Amino acid sequence: MQNPSREEIKKVLDESKTIAVVGLSPNPSRTSYMVSEAMQKAGYRIIPVNPQADEVLGEKSYASLAEVPEPVDIVNVFRRSEFLPELAEAYLETDAPVFWTQLNVVDEEVFKKLTEAGRTVIMDRCIKVEHAILK
Template structure:
């Protein structure tokens, strides 16, 4: 339901190339760091969203989605499930076109709210795993 291949493909190929990665910092040991690099390799602009607002992979970071001064197409969420719903709500408020919850990040109520607001959404998947499958 919340990870169908058609929606995965649509988010990766049709909904825009500016991805806000929530939880992305300069910590190379965190999954977000590697996934962001894969997204860049696929032609995506990666916008780090983290309280530290670090520059990561050459892109200026911001402390929150609301602090980003330009449009974001997809919000990729690397925070735990307990915080993810709030991020999804912020993505809707920011005018994003889609929300992507990473592996292990599940909030069905947030999924329903986000879809009801007209955004595409995927949960419990990783774009770095899905991109090679597009072939």
């Protein structure tokens, strides 16, 4: 598994505007909330994907990626690695060009499958940290 270069990741962050966050918790003490809040404050539109929540960070939450009614630039995943094969299938049904997983969320087979499908995949990296380093 080889993540894109820092230059490529910077380009992704520069060109992206909308991030669907799978597993975004409505609990402000959870990492997914803190990272998404920081990205929202940095100017990105955050779309929560969490069947347990109605709204997070002032945005309507959707039960699945399939229910998100607008184009998304990045699908950012805050779920455990064992959920990645199922999430990858749902992701391939979208037009989102980038599939991004947070720290310690890795699946080599999913990485291979999505890159072979022509998608950009970034795994095991915190989007907030990358944004802070590259902006």
